[in-house]
Amino acid sequence: xxxxxxxxxxxxxxxxxxxxxxxxxxxxxxxxxxxxxxxxxxxxxxxxxxxxxxxxxxxxxxxxxxxxxxxxxxxxxxxxxxxxxxxxxxxxxxxxxxxxxxxxxxxxxxxxxxxxxxxxxxxxxxxxxxxxxxxxxx
Amino acid sequence: xxxxxxxxxxxxxxxxxxxxxxxxxxxxxxxxxxxxxxxxxxxxxxxxxxxxxxxxxxxxxxxxxxxxxxxxxxxxxxxxxxxxxxxxxxxxxxxxxxxxxxxxxxxxxxxxxxxxxxxxxxxxxxxxxxxxxxxxxx
Amino acid sequence: xxxxxxxxxxxxxxxxxxxxxxxxxxxxxxxxxxxxxxxxxxxxxxxxxxxxxxxxxxxxxxxxxxxxxxxxxxxxxxxxxxxxxxxxxxxxxxxxxxxxxxxxxxxxxxxxxxxxxxxxxxxxxxxxxxxxxxxxxx
Amino acid sequence: xxxxxxxxxxxxxxxxxxxxxxxxxxxxxxxxxxxxxxxxxxxxxxxxxxxxxxxxxxxxxxxxxxxxxxxxxxxxxxxxxxxxxxxxxxxxxxxxxxxxxxxxxxxxxxxxxxxxxxxxxxxxxxxxxxxxxxxxxx
Numbered sequence: 001x002x003x004x005x006x007x008x009x010x011x012x013x014x015x016x017x018x019x020x021x022x023x024x025x026x027x028x029x030x031x032x033x034x035x036x037x038x039x040x041x042x043x044x045x046x047x048x049x050x051x052x053x054x055x056x057x058x059x060x061x062x063x064x065x066x067x068x069x070x071x072x073x074x075x076x077x078x079x080x081x082x083x084x085x086x087x088x089x090x091x092x093x094x095x096x097x098x099x100x101x102x103x104x105x106x107x108x109x110x111x112x113x114x115x116x117x118x119x120x121x122x123x124x125x126x127x128x129x130x131x132x133x134x135x136x137x138x
Numbered sequence: 139x140x141x142x143x144x145x146x147x148x149x150x151x152x153x154x155x156x157x158x159x160x161x162x163x164x165x166x167x168x169x170x171x172x173x174x175x176x177x178x179x180x181x182x183x184x185x186x187x188x189x190x191x192x193x194x195x196x197x198x199x200x201x202x203x204x205x206x207x208x209x210x211x212x213x214x215x216x217x218x219x220x221x222x223x224x225x226x227x228x229x230x231x232x233x234x235x236x237x238x239x240x241x242x243x244x245x246x247x248x249x250x251x252x253x254x255x256x257x258x259x260x261x262x263x264x265x266x267x268x269x270x271x272x273x274x275x276x
Numbered sequence: 277x278x279x280x281x282x283x284x285x286x287x288x289x290x291x292x293x294x295x296x297x298x299x300x301x302x303x304x305x306x307x308x309x310x311x312x313x314x315x316x317x318x319x320x321x322x323x324x325x326x327x328x329x330x331x332x333x334x335x336x337x338x339x340x341x342x343x344x345x346x347x348x349x350x351x352x353x354x355x356x357x358x359x360x361x362x363x364x365x366x367x368x369x370x371x372x373x374x375x376x377x378x379x380x381x382x383x384x385x386x387x388x389x390x391x392x393x394x395x396x397x398x399x400x401x402x403x404x405x406x407x408x409x410x411x412x413x414x
Numbered sequence: 415x416x417x418x419x420x421x422x423x424x425x426x427x428x429x430x431x432x433x434x435x436x437x438x439x440x441x442x443x444x445x446x447x448x449x450x451x452x453x454x455x456x457x458x459x460x461x462x463x464x465x466x467x468x469x470x471x472x473x474x475x476x477x478x479x480x481x482x483x484x485x486x487x488x489x490x491x492x493x494x495x496x497x498x499x500x501x502x503x504x505x506x507x508x509x510x511x512x513x514x515x516x517x518x519x520x521x522x523x524x525x526x527x528x529x530x531x532x533x534x535x536x537x538x539x540x541x542x543x544x545x546x547x548x549x550x551x552x
Binding site: 183 | 290304305312
């Protein structure tokens with residue numbers, strides 16, 4: 001993967017469900033946190049981007065759950081990003097239990113860059129320069 | 139209780155936890171939904187109030203959990219409201235499993251009326267006219 | 277779509293984000309609620325299935341967001357299900373603002389039927405009889 | 415406060431609301447995370463306690479919101495615990511923006527120690543030894 005960034009989270013108790021597993025919906029917030037930390041690691045503050053009128057709503061989300069996660073598990077999220085158009089970026093995140101080699105889940109989120117008016121907006125140059133431009137490697 | 143309004147919800151699977159109970163944090167969203175439906179039942183749209191620059195952030199929250207709730211339980215929330223100052227309203231909500239008499243939980247939420255600038259703002263007349271003004275009955 | 281069931285939700289305030297939209301993660305809980313109501317409409321209680329040792333963890337999730345939803349919007353979720361193997365069911369849910377014709381989002385969730393031990397388990401006959409068996413219509 | 419433990423979180427985007435603030439419900443999950451880290455810092459794993467049949471459901475929750483928090487804020491949660499009966503512990507958590515002196519919020523959560531059967535259970539000796547026994551200092 002190009003430009004990968006590693007972020008760690010720990011599964012919260014509130015994120016468990018009565019099956020005894022991390023609820024599948026919790027992963028969506030973790031992927032978002034991982035994207036924001038990917039931006040920060042690349043010198044970009046998503047908070048600042050929004051202040052400047054650059055919003056990044058999610059247009060597509062896909063998650064593949066391979067092995068369960070549980071409350072208190074420490075999870076490593078490895079995220080990379082590629083341009084998929086002048087105003088879109090696809091983030092791919094691979095999840096592993098810390099210290100384990102096996103992939104427990106994989107997520108792919110596409111964001112569109114839009115202005116306050118909701119209209120497509122070219123990605124800021126500093127974002128475009130950071131994301132990969134080659135073929136997306138999954 | 140003055141001006142009570144009854145709202146029904148069903149416990150979502152995502153709101154369960156690995157103890158097999160409705161997670162205590164889920165109640166906070168239900169109380170909020172019950173407040174918004176209380177306003178609607180009294181002819182007020184919280185969405186419209188915000189458009190008009192009237193925000194109602196929560197300043198205090200208290201929840202007393204007496205009996206557990208579980209996934210798929212149907213819950214009746216009975217909500218009433220009293221003025222607790224020129225810019226504050228306290229909402230009290232009693233939760234019962236539908237069809238059962240016993241109270242499973244009770245919540246009390248105080249909201250402050252503020253403007254877009256975050257400063258206290260007198261409650262709109264139509265809100266003040268609706269909430270009880272007598273002593274708060276719990 | 278085969279065997280469609282219509283379920284209605286209203287976007288909660290807690291589900292809004294600072295973009296002023298329903299957060300993309302909130303949809304995951306709505307899809308789950310819609311699946312559980314699909315089962316109920318077909319005479320099946322997911323709560324009861326779990327008591328009988330039939331669990332349905334999510335193995336794949338895909339969401340396509342086309343138009344934004346906002347706090348207080350009433351949303352219609354039309355859900356159908358098809359068998360995608362002896363132990364898997366794919367649920368497709370189309371979301372529309374109540375009364376509007378345009379699709380605002382579409383989700384597809386695959387569940388695996390497993391036992392308490394986490395091992396694949398043949399779908400209960402009454403579930404298999406209910407889900408469509410023809411080619412999945414999206 | 416006796417036995418304080420400091421835990422840090424960062425406000426997630428999903429935890430913001432359309433007021434542009436951290437939603438008041440998000441604090442409940444942070445307090446829970448802070449309690450679990452308080453236990454860990456004192457040599458106790460809540461995951462292990464549950465495996466041993468020691469559950470700690472919340473019986474009371476109170477939150478006092480003084481100043482708003484926003485997406486991306488780093489928050490310091492200082493938590494202490496005192497016994498409030500043979501089977502109950504009260505955790506008090508003070509929240510501050512990292513590096514700032516002012517308290518932004520304060521929470522108090524009471525947990526009951528129960529067994530798998532839901533009946534009150536004496537706190538494990540190692541938990542009782544760790545929590546303060548003097549008068550609760552708030």
